[in-house]
Amino acid sequence: MIRRWAADLALGMRLALGGGGARTALVRLTLTAVGVGLGVAVLLTATSVPHLLAARDDRASARFPAAAAAVDGVDPVFVARRNDEFRGRGLQGYLVQPTGPRPPAVPGVDRLPGPGEAVLSPALADLLRSPEGELLRPRFSERVVGTVGDTGLTGPNEFLFYVGSTTVAQQPDAVSVSRFGGESSHRPLSALELLLVVVGATTCLVPVFVFVVTSTRLAAAARDRRLAALRLVGADRGQVHRIAAGEALLGSFAGLLAGLALFQLIRVLVPAITVDAFRGGLFGTDVVPDWRLGVPALLALPVLACAAAMVALRPIVIEPLGVERRGTRTRRKLAWRLFPAVTGGVLLLTGLGGGGADNPSVVVGVVLVLAAVPLVLPWVVERVAGLLGGGSPAWLLAVRRLQLDSATAARLVSGVAVVLAGSIALQGVYARTESERPAPRDIRVLASYYATSVADGEAFTAAFHALPGLGAVPVRTGAMIETATGERTSVVVESCPRLRDLAGIANCRDGDVYAATTRSSFVPEPGDHVWFSEVRRAHRAGFPQWTVPAVHRVPVHGEDAPELLVTPGALATASGVGLTVSATLPDAGPDLVERVRNVVGWNGSVDSLGTGRDGTSALITRVLQVGSVLVLLFVAGSLLVAAWEQLRERRRSLAALAANGVGRGVLARSLVWQLAIPVAVAVVVAVPAGLALDWLVLEFVVHRPMTADVPVIALLTATAIAAVLFVTALTLPALWRTTNLENLREE
Amino acid sequence: MSTEGNVLLEADGVRKAYGPTDALTSASLRVRAGEVVALMGPSGAGKSTLLHCLAGIVRPDDGTIRYRGADLALLTDRARSALRRTDFGFVFQFGRLVPELTCLENVALPLRLNGERGRVAARRSREMLAELGLADVAGKRPGEVSGGQGQRVAVARALVTGPRVVFADEPTGALDSLNGEQVMQLLTTAARERDAAVVLVTHEPRVAAYSDREVVVRDGRTRELEVTR
Numbered sequence: 001m002i003r004r005w006a007a008d009l010a011l012g013m014r015l016a017l018g019g020g021g022a023r024t025a026l027v028r029l030t031l032t033a034v035g036v037g038l039g040v041a042v043l044l045t046a047t048s049v050p051h052l053l054a055a056r057d058d059r060a061s062a063r064f065p066a067a068a069a070a071v072d073g074v075d076p077v078f079v080a081r082r083n084d085e086f087r088g089r090g091l092q093g094y095l096v097q098p099t100g101p102r103p104p105a106v107p108g109v110d111r112l113p114g115p116g117e118a119v120l121s122p123a124l125a126d127l128l129r130s131p132e133g134e135l136l137r138p139r140f141s142e143r144v145v146g147t148v149g150d151t152g153l154t155g156p157n158e159f160l161f162y163v164g165s166t167t168v169a170q171q172p173d174a175v176s177v178s179r180f181g182g183e184s185s186h187r188p189l190s191a192l193e194l195l196l197v198v199v200g201a202t203t204c205l206v207p208v209f210v211f212v213v214t215s216t217r218l219a220a221a222a223r224d225r226r227l228a229a230l231r232l233v234g235a236d237r238g239q240v241h242r243i244a245a246g247e248a249l250l251g252s253f254a255g256l257l258a259g260l261a262l263f264q265l266i267r268v269l270v271p272a273i274t275v276d277a278f279r280g281g282l283f284g285t286d287v288v289p290d291w292r293l294g295v296p297a298l299l300a301l302p303v304l305a306c307a308a309a310m311v312a313l314r315p316i317v318i319e320p321l322g323v324e325r326r327g328t329r330t331r332r333k334l335a336w337r338l339f340p341a342v343t344g345g346v347l348l349l350t351g352l353g354g355g356g357a358d359n360p361s362v363v364v365g366v367v368l369v370l371a372a373v374p375l376v377l378p379w380v381v382e383r384v385a386g387l388l389g390g391g392s393p394a395w396l397l398a399v400r401r402l403q404l405d406s407a408t409a410a411r412l413v414s415g416v417a418v419v420l421a422g423s424i425a426l427q428g429v430y431a432r433t434e435s436e437r438p439a440p441r442d443i444r445v446l447a448s449y450y451a452t453s454v455a456d457g458e459a460f461t462a463a464f465h466a467l468p469g470l471g472a473v474p475v476r477t478g479a480m481i482e483t484a485t486g487e488r489t490s491v492v493v494e495s496c497p498r499l500r501d502l503a504g505i506a507n508c509r510d511g512d513v514y515a516a517t518t519r520s521s522f523v524p525e526p527g528d529h530v531w532f533s534e535v536r537r538a539h540r541a542g543f544p545q546w547t548v549p550a551v552h553r554v555p556v557h558g559e560d561a562p563e564l565l566v567t568p569g570a571l572a573t574a575s576g577v578g579l580t581v582s583a584t585l586p587d588a589g590p591d592l593v594e595r596v597r598n599v600v601g602w603n604g605s606v607d608s609l610g611t612g613r614d615g616t617s618a619l620i621t622r623v624l625q626v627g628s629v630l631v632l633l634f635v636a637g638s639l640l641v642a643a644w645e646q647l648r649e650r651r652r653s654l655a656a657l658a659a660n661g662v663g664r665g666v667l668a669r670s671l672v673w674q675l676a677i678p679v680a681v682a683v684v685v686a687v688p689a690g691l692a693l694d695w696l697v698l699e700f701v702v703h704r705p706m707t708a709d710v711p712v713i714a715l716l717t718a719t720a721i722a723a724v725l726f727v728t729a730l731t732l733p734a735l736w737r738t739t740n741l742e743n744l745r746e747e
Numbered sequence: 748m749s750t751e752g753n754v755l756l757e758a759d760g761v762r763k764a765y766g767p768t769d770a771l772t773s774a775s776l777r778v779r780a781g782e783v784v785a786l787m788g789p790s791g792a793g794k795s796t797l798l799h800c801l802a803g804i805v806r807p808d809d810g811t812i813r814y815r816g817a818d819l820a821l822l823t824d825r826a827r828s829a830l831r832r833t834d835f836g837f838v839f840q841f842g843r844l845v846p847e848l849t850c851l852e853n854v855a856l857p858l859r860l861n862g863e864r865g866r867v868a869a870r871r872s873r874e875m876l877a878e879l880g881l882a883d884v885a886g887k888r889p890g891e892v893s894g895g896q897g898q899r900v901a902v903a904r905a906l907v908t909g910p911r912v913v914f915a916d917e918p919t920g921a922l923d924s925l926n927g928e929q930v931m932q933l934l935t936t937a938a939r940e941r942d943a944a945v946v947l948v949t950h951e952p953r954v955a956a957y958s959d960r961e962v963v964v965r966d967g968r969t970r971e972l973e974v975t976r
Contacts, residue, residue, distance in 0.1 A: 003820050226846070232831065233860065233904065234857050234861065235860050236829070239860060320804045497968045
């Protein structure tokens with residue numbers, strides 16, 4: 001029996017292959033394979049995301065300087081982490097100062113750089129060599145002695161550096177390290193990120209599912225004729241089902257291979273992805289599906305394709321003389337079609353009330369609402385078509401055709417509807433979160449330089465003011481000091497003229513120290529020994545303290561006024577000074593910011609305030625937007641092929657109409673109406689569904705009011721409609737060929 | 748009605764209605780091994796319905812059809828399918844070849860469905876095509892050959908399993924007269940050589956002339972014509 005079954009399945013596959021003379025079979029096979037392939041690739045990629053993020057975290061934590069106890073045979077190295085930027089792209093790195101010839105191993109680095117040396121990631125080295133990197137070169141004056149290998153990078157395009165220095169030990173944030181590699185902390189997706197993934201993946205996958213189902217039903221009349229011919233020559237009903245399953249199986253298997261190939265292609269192309277959140281790129285080798293999810297994902301689409309082919313046979317009986325329907329054709333039932341939408345809505349409303357987007361019922365609810373669109377649409381299209389009456393000949397032909405069979409058209413446009421609904425929801429959430437970011441002109445850039453002496457701070461101030469456009473920018477020098485008992489207070493170090501301006505101190509002399517009488521916080525007493533907080537605690541024992549001189553009490557107003565105002569001369573006797581020189585940059589262009597960074601070097605930081613963005617959300621949204629566009633293109637392509645197949649199946653009746661004097665213009669307009677009516681219905685269903693999802697997510701998850709972005713919705717809707725009209729236009733040449741009277745010939 | 752000889756198929760009082768329309772009211776017929784029987788009559792008389800009932804494709808509402816003594820109505824779908832694979836052959840108006848398969852594969856189809864190994868099925872089909880002068884179309888698909896050639900391939904497919912009865916429903920209906928003659932010549936000669944009976948539906952006397960016997964179907968009833976060949 002197994003041999004018999006195998007032979008039947010093989011025959012089905014052979015029929016699916018068709019060949020040069022059987023275009024329909026090949027088209028159907030190709031469409032099923034493409035649909036299954038896309039679905040498999042999307043699912044495999046989606047199931048790779050957890051491993052991808054975990055691998056990035058692992059790579060990052062593997063190079064994390066662990067401030068652990070001494071390790072035998074390892075000479076500790078002082079390490080200070082530095083996060084920097086160059087024209088919006090992040091640079092990460094470490095200042096290192098080995099204390100002996102046996103420093104701990106760093107992933108991807110053969111030898112830690114010594115003083116005046118640097119080890120760079122390949123991308124950073126390339127940037128420094130390129131003309132674009134000219135402005136960055138002053139920050140990397142060291143001799144490059146090596147390249148960071150892949151094991152030491154989170155992504156192939158990451159800008160990472162290890163710079164050797166003799167002064168790391170004195171840096172405020174330096175740590176002594178005997179081992180690199182910390183505990184890996186995997187950050188789970190936030191509720192909003194998870195929801196974006198769910199909405200986006202559903203938006204991409206539902207049209208693919210719909211398409212796979214549709215593709216198995218393409219050219220159904222030809223398939224029925226073929227199966228009837230097999231019945232005539234002796235195939236029993238079981239054999240016919242196995243043969244049909246074999247046909248679907250080949251498409252599924254081809255799709256599986258196509259999906260795996262596409263997934264491999266994605267892995268190859270992944271390093272080229274450069275979005276803000278992952279500018280460092282992603283390693284293709286990190287894109288590994290979680291096989292607990294991946295195996296079901298691999299099987300889901302092929303099984304769906306076979307199941308759809310079998311379900312398509314359920315309402316019919318293939319007999320040797322043709323196909324008979326079981327029972328009478330009934331109108332579609334709304335109840336079960338509405339069930340997922342209602343269930344989804346209820347889950348969303350109850351789930352959102354009890355916790356937000358990380359509640360599984362919210363995720364399931366979103367999926368159900370989007371998945372309900374292609375279920376409800378055929379019912380709506382059927383009812384709308386049933387309500388429509390006669391009109392012009394073209395309209396009449398279209399309406400009657402839809403009344404006879406609206407399922408095919410409804411199925412075809414339901415993919416567009418899902419993309420539209422999902423895109424509206426996604427766009428709404430994304431636009432809302434984007435709109436709350438400060439405008440570029442409101443972003444403050446704060447430059448901070450850690451000075452180890454008053455003279456050092458003054459030298460930085462001079463260099464800063466020497467930069468074009470920054471001569472008059474106020475620079476503030478300050479510090480935190482603390483006593484041996486841990487009491488802290490803030491200090492500002494300014495010249496007498498500045499203190500006059502700042503605090504209205506009239507008879508200031510260099511060497512004076514003033515305390516604000518208006519502040520109630522701790523003020524050291526004259527003779528107290530204090531340390532500068534910026535100086536590493538471990539090093540304080542080796543540094544002389546600053547003995548506070550006489551303190552004059554003066555009234556100083558202002559919320560952010562410091563407790564202690566110190567003239568430079570007052571610190572003349574202090575060493576181990578740790579000051580922060582800071583300035584807020586005017587909006588003078590990105591190049592100026594880079595020049596400031598060059599002046600600051602590795603002894604400080606230049607940060608943009610107010611630009612903290614949720615990078616993962618941006619990445620997810622970008623990927624999903626691209627995915628939506630690709631799916632829309634795919635849906636448009638499938639619409640085109642399906643429309644061609646429809647024309648092919650109806651070529652005799654169309655030729656008969658043409659023979660009876662029906663003009664080509666009438667037939668063309670009829671074709672347009674046949675797609676335009678379902679598309680109009682699809683838009684009417686999709687826009688409210690998308691807006692409802694948008695509202696639910698914004699109102700209950702993001703907790704922000706919804707504002708309908710009418711231009712964007714109009715643009716998305718117009719794109720969907722344009723795609724359909726464009727497809728219709730492309731089918732017209734096929735229509736002209738179809739109406740050729742030659743098609744009436746039987747022999 | 749003739750009663751002599753080895754009776755293969757026997758229809759007795761067969762009635763079949765499609766909704767309110769009676770296709771057959773009381774049709775009776777016997778088909779002996781090796782004979783060619785033409786079912787004649789005007790359009791809508793019930794010729795094709797009778798042929799379909801005889802072949803076990805359509806279940807009659809009343810009456811019996813026996814094949815070698817077995818009541819077809821009592822056979823399961825699987826048993827009737829097996830009969831179509833082994834004992835019956837079919838040639839219909841438009842060939843009903845599977846467009847995705849080559850002519851050779853079409854001929855081999857009943858053998859493959861019957862569990863024959865691919866190589867054996869291909870060899871036997873190739874021999875059959877060669878015997879009917881169709882060796883040169885073996886690798887072509889039905890869409891690539893003429894209507895006449897397609898019908899001859901259908902004849903080859905009908906005969907390849909060595910059937911006892913070949914059912915032919917208007918086998919020349921879509922062909923010009925020359926091709927029609929060729930197909931009829933081929934069908935009847937090949938069937939007679941194999942001692943296979945042929946039940947032929949036609950409304951053309953020219954085609955019916957290839958038969959041993961003519962049975963007229965009119966208003967759902969059968970009436971045997973005495974003809975001399």
